Amino acid sequence: MGAEQDTQLDCYHCGLPVPSGTRYSAVVLDEPRAMCCQGCQAVAEAIVANGLEDYYRYRTELPQNVEDLVPDELRELMLYDHPEVQKSFVSQAPGDYKEASLILEGITCAACIWLNERHLKQLQGIQQVSINYTTHRARIIWDENQIKLSDILIEIRKLGYHAHPFSAQQQEALRLKQRKADFRRLAVAGLSAGQVMMIAVALYAGPSQGLEFATAQLLRWFSLVLSVPAMFYAAWPFYQAAWRGVKSGRLGMDVPISLGLITGFAGSIWATYLGAGEVYYDTLTMLIFFLLSTRYLERNAREKSIESAENLLRLVPAVATRLNAEQQLELIPLMELKVGDLIVAKPGETIAADGIVQQGESSADESLLTGESHPLIKTVGSTVYAGSINYESPLTIKVSAVGEHTVIAGVSRLLDRAQAEKPRLTELADKIAAYFTYVLLLAVALVGWVWWQVDTSRVLEIVLTILVVSCPCALSLAAPAAFAASGSYLVKRGVLLTRGHALEALAKVTHVVFDKTGTLTEGRPVLQETRAFASISAAECLQIAASLEQHSEHPYARSFQEALKAASMAHYALDEAGNQPGKGVMGQVNGKQYYLGNLKLNPAISEIPSMAEVEDCATVVWLSDDTQYLAAFVMADTLRPNAQALVQALKDKGLVVSILSGDTESTVADYARRLGISSWQASASPEQKLEMIEQLQQRGEVIAMVGDGVNDAPVLAKAQVSIAMGSGTQMARASGDIVLLGEQLLEINHAIETSRFTRNVIRENFAWALGYNMLALPFAATGMLAPWMAAIGMSVSSLIVVLNALRLR
Structure with a gap:
């Protein structure tokens, strides 16, 4: 905006005199205004650009201090650019990108989602926008170097919506507020419909009971007055959604509903004014009541379907008990917690952050995260997660992750991603519903024209009936209601759907391919057997071996320690400990030298004890002293x-069922034999795994790949549907369409059963919705249905679809 000379002596923004020779100006309220300095010019331009010109339009005096120079609304939005403010709801994405979790207020239909996503994606610096219709939660990824978060929030405000940082507690408060507003509208519609219906009884029975014209006319006026609250208050959300759809060029189901209401009400007013013709106040108020009832039930069902996911973040406490530098306990807000802080979780408390146990021994309930119903033992060195509940004893925990970086927040992001991505069946239903709306409006115009030629007195009745009876509400709900219910059910069982298409693809799977290590197996060595050869008992040999390994980080060391703990034995004192890489460890126990490792560790002993063969998948670890082998650990x-x-x-x-593994041929063959799997491939590199999956797909197989490691990530991404173990690497979880949060492998089978059941429910819903519309439309067009019948039929149709979907829960 160029600077222009202005004859006005005072700055339009701050009121101070404009220095002579100054040429700063800004266009405010469609007129160029003089500014005293570049700062005032910049602020004025920001106010105009952000749609806050009302600040100038309604101000009654010039600002008296510096704080007044910037409107409160603009200052509040600019606060969200501060790193400390962003800490609780913004996470760092790869590169220079940031990711924010927001709540959007004002969302009433799918068109609202489409409008916000389309507008924001056009902004420079926005990489990704996904808004969840069910939760009204938005995930936005942007380049901080190109656009600020405050600018994004302002763009959302320009569309007529409000966005603010996500908080599980705040979202629940907004949801409760919306539920109360919906119930108020429902109550108003119910009262109006009840009163108008009572009057309608008199009007319907009047001609046969000798009702005088003046009395009938008075009752019509009463009906008009009683209909006004329902028409202008209770039905207002329908008009808002319809208008947004018209403005955006995306006609939704609210358009025919609004047309029907407005047409019917206008025609009834005209008939009341003339004192002749039919009035439909009873039908209209009843339609509004039934529509609001159905949507109220549908909203509650939808919210129930996501409560498992919402419970994840809602259970994270708002405060934490921190151990300060003076070793004193202090209660602090969660947003003040930092990585490295020491916190204390008392018995019965919810753990506030991810961390490592530094002191104490207890058990924790992680059922919401893993689906594991039994509490898990937590000792020094154990990992604990935010949102889990500590049971028996206090735990001192060193914080490793807070806020958006916790595991529970990551699971929530995966859930949001899954719910924001529409399955193919849902997109198909939306397209059919959109086309159906256009066809319906065309049919209304055509049938109306035909009836105008046949019987003008019935045109309004027929048009109203068609608009009401053929609303594609049930069709639009057919797939989303089923997917939401099944997704919620699986989360409760520890199966997390992270992609919208996952459930749909899982129902079509013909071939399940497993990685071996960490998927079909535990992924770590376990002591299977101890074979003693000398006079020392097997238990004492185990005690010596565990003592030698007590300071080692090798996977075998963990197995020895677990076996020792299970046997309720203690370590011996260890002196002169040492190790030889690739061979084993050695040291003095009770003054005597011992060796633990493979046969290369102690070559001075030539005589190797004979022992029965071990399985191909097993490894033998030998314990010896200076003269002989004492034991073999399998x-x-x-x-x-x-x-x-x-x-x-x-x-x-x-x-x-197949196994695709990078392990040795003998090991994979042994496990395949024990599992009864005839199709397996060993010694496969990540590239070979990818090639084999492609070959199977070329043969027409629909592949479900189950894996847990970094080398599994490319194969997981290639398969039609991928299942990652929750205990696997972060890369594998990120590539997985489904994450198995717990360790219950049978949940994979249960997920497939649920996916097939969901597919059947969706087919039933589609059949009912399409069948109902195809059957009802001819009856409505030929005048065989009354408007009140249409209102009941349409509402019951939607209700049946929702209730059928809830069978999945």
Whole structure:
């Protein structure tokens, strides 16, 4: 905006005199205004650009101090650019991008979602926008170097919506506020409909009971007055949604509803004024009441379907008990917590952040995160998660992640991503509903014209009936209601859908491919057997071995420590500990030298004890002293519980099951034999795994890939549907369409069953919605349905779809 000379002596923004020779100006309220300095010019331009010109239009005096120079609304939005303010709801995305979690107020329909997403995606610096219709929660990723968060919030405000940082408690408060508003509208519509219906009884019975014209006319005027609250208050959300749809060029189901209401009400007013013709106040108020009732029930059902996901973040406490530098406990807001702080979780309290136990021993309930119903033991060194509940004893925890960086927040982001992405069936239903709306409006015009030629007195009745009876509400709800209900059900069982298409693709799977290590097996060696050869008992040999390994980080060391703990034995004192990489460890226990490792560790002993063969998948660790071998420890990765049951259940469904592993041929063959899997491939590199999946897909197979490691991430991304183990790497979880939060492998089989059941429910919903509309439309067009019948039929149709979907819960 160029600077222009202005004859006005005072700055339009701050009121101070404009220095001579100054040429700063800004266009405010469509006129160029003089500014005293570049600062006032910049602020004025920001106020205009952000749609806050009302600041100038309605101000009654010039600002008296510096704080008054910037409107409160603009200052409040600019606060969201401050790093400390962003800490609780903004996370760092790859590169220079940031990701914010926001709540949008004012969302009433799918068109609102479309409008906001379309507008924001056009802004420079916005990488991704996804808004969840069910939760009204927005995930926005932007480049901080190109656009500020405050600018994004202002753009949302320009559309007539309000966005603010996400808070589970605040979202619940907004949801409660919306529920109360919906109930008020429903109550007003119910009262209006009840009163108008009583008057309608008299009007319907009047001709046969000798009702005088003057009395009938008075009753019509009473009906008009009683209909006004329902028409102008209760039905207002329909008009708002319809108008937004018209402005955006996306006609939704609210357009025919609003047309029907407005047409019917206008025609009834005209008939009342003339004292002749039919009035439809009873039908209109009843329609509004039934529509609001159905939507109220549908909203409640939708909110119930996501309560499992919402409970995740809602259970994280707002405050934490921190151990300060003076070793004193202090209660602080959660947003003040930092990585490295020490916090204390008392018995019965919810853990406030992710961390590592530094002191104490207890158990924690992580059921909301993992679906695991039993409390898990937590000792020094154990990892704990925000949102889990500490049970028996106090725990001192060193914080490793807070806010948006916790595991629970990551799970919530995956849930949002899944709910924001529309499955193909949902997109198909939306397209059909959109086309149906256009076809319906065309049919209304055509049928109206025909009836105008046949019987002008029935035109209004027929048009109103068609608009009401054929509203595609049930069609639009057919798929989303089912997907939401099934997704909620699976989350409760520890199965997290992270992609919108996951459930739909899972129902079509023909071939399930497993990685072995960490998927079908535990992914770590476990002590299977101790074979003693000398006079020392097996228990004492274990005690010596665990003592030698007590300072080691090797995976075998953990197995020895777990076995020692299970046997309720203690370590011996260890002196002169040492290790030889690739061979083993050694040291003095009770003054005697011992060796623990492979046969290369102690080559001075030539005589190796004979022992029975071990399984191909097992490894032998030898314990010896200076003269002889004392014991052999058989170590092997173990199958996960229910791995065999899962494989058999998948086979019973007619699915092909394969193993695709990078492990040795003998090891993979052994596990495949024990699981009853005939199709397997060993020593496969990530590239070979990817090539094999592509070959299967070229043969027409629909692949479900189950994996947990970094090398599984490319294959997980390539498969039609991928299942990542919750205990796997972050890269694998990010690539997975489904994340198994717990360790219950049988939930994979249950997820497939649920996906197939969901597909059947959606087909039933589609059949009912399309069948109802196709059947009702001819009856309405030929005048065989009364408007009140249409109102009941349309509402019941939507209700049936929602209730059928809730069977999935």
